[in-house]
Amino acid sequence: MVKVVSCLAADLEMESVDDLTKVIDSIQDSGLSGESVNAERDDDNAVFLCSKCKRPLGDTCGWKGSDPEEHCIMLKAVSTYVTVEKEQVLSKQPSEYGCIFENLLCSGCNSIIGKIYRCTPKQFDFKRDLFCLDVDAVDSYIFGSASQQAVPESEEPVLFENRMALEEEIEKAKAVLAVLQCKLASLETSLLHDKG
The missing domain is CATH 1.20.5 (Single alpha-helices involved in coiled-coils or other helix-helix interfaces)
Incomplete structure (x- = not known):
C-alpha cells in the first residue's frame, strides 16, 4: 500500500485510504471548527511531509478527501512550501481525459508532489481547484504518535x-x-x- 496511507493506517489502525477518509470526514462532519478539532481530536490530526526533503506540505485541517484510484489526497489549503507551476497541462492519461492541471512542486527539493486541476469534465469536478497530493510523494506524521519517553512512567521522579x-x-x-x-x-x- 502507498506510504502515506500505510503510515496513517498503522497509527490509526486502519487498512485503506477509505478508512482514513472516513475518520477525517467524520471529524469535519462533526461541525467542529478547525480550532475545536485540534483541541478535541489531536489523535486524528496529521501533517503531510515531502517524502524527499521532509518539508511540511499540509495537514488534515485542510483535508477535503481522497481518491484511492488515483492514489492522491485532496487538500483545500497547503503550506508555503508548495508551489504551483504556471504552465497548464492537458492530461494524457485515459483515466483523466479532458482534465487540465498544473503541477505542484515542493519548493525545498523541486520534486513534483501532485497536481491542481483547473478544468475538469463533470465526473472530476470534485477535484477542481483542490491540491491533489500524490501519496507516493508524501509522508505523514500523526500527532500523538510519539511513544519514546525520557523518563518511563514506572520510573517517575x-x-x-x-x-x-x-x-x-x-x-x-x-x-x-x-x-x-x-x-x-x-x-x-x-x-x-x-x-x-
Missing part, C-alpha cells in the same frame, strides 16, 4: 509532596529492621550457649 511520606516509611522500615536484627542476634547468642 519522587516529588517533594511525596518525600515526607516516603521518609516516614523508610524510618518505619529501619525500626522494624533494627528489631529483627536484635531478635536475630539474641537467637544466635542462645544457640551458641546451647551448643557450648
Whole structure:
C-alpha cells in the first residue's frame, strides 16, 4: 500500500485510504471548527511531509478527501512550501481525459508532489481547484504518535509532596529492621550457649 496511507493506517489502525477518509470526514462532519478539532481530536490530526526533503506540505485541517484510484489526497489549503507551476497541462492519461492541471512542486527539493486541476469534465469536478497530493510523494506524521519517553512512567521522579511520606516509611522500615536484627542476634547468642 502507498506510504502515506500505510503510515496513517498503522497509527490509526486502519487498512485503506477509505478508512482514513472516513475518520477525517467524520471529524469535519462533526461541525467542529478547525480550532475545536485540534483541541478535541489531536489523535486524528496529521501533517503531510515531502517524502524527499521532509518539508511540511499540509495537514488534515485542510483535508477535503481522497481518491484511492488515483492514489492522491485532496487538500483545500497547503503550506508555503508548495508551489504551483504556471504552465497548464492537458492530461494524457485515459483515466483523466479532458482534465487540465498544473503541477505542484515542493519548493525545498523541486520534486513534483501532485497536481491542481483547473478544468475538469463533470465526473472530476470534485477535484477542481483542490491540491491533489500524490501519496507516493508524501509522508505523514500523526500527532500523538510519539511513544519514546525520557523518563518511563514506572520510573517517575519522587516529588517533594511525596518525600515526607516516603521518609516516614523508610524510618518505619529501619525500626522494624533494627528489631529483627536484635531478635536475630539474641537467637544466635542462645544457640551458641546451647551448643557450648
